[in-house]
Amino acid sequence: MKRVFSRELRDDLAESFQFELTKNRIINVPALAERIRQRNEGENVALEDISEWLIHYAKGANAPMVFESADD
Numbered sequence: 001m002k003r004v005f006s007r008e009l010r011d012d013l014a015e016s017f018q019f020e021l022t023k024n025r026i027i028n029v030p031a032l033a034e035r036i037r038q039r040n041e042g043e044n045v046a047l048e049d050i051s052e053w054l055i056h057y058a059k060g061a062n063a064p065m066v067f068e069s070a071d072d
Helices: 007-024 029-039 047-060
Strands: none
Touching (some): 007 029
């Protein structure tokens, strides 16, 4: 079952994705997903769901991705 995100979370995802792409020209999926999850803890959305959305969006935008966690 697909998770339905609130409008606020979708807006945060889109804005964060665009900012990251503009700033770094690459999307670090785990690090960005964790920052988004932390800002939206009240939504109780799994990190994996946010990561999946970011990957889908990056593929659609033909954006380069890396998979290095913030802890690396």
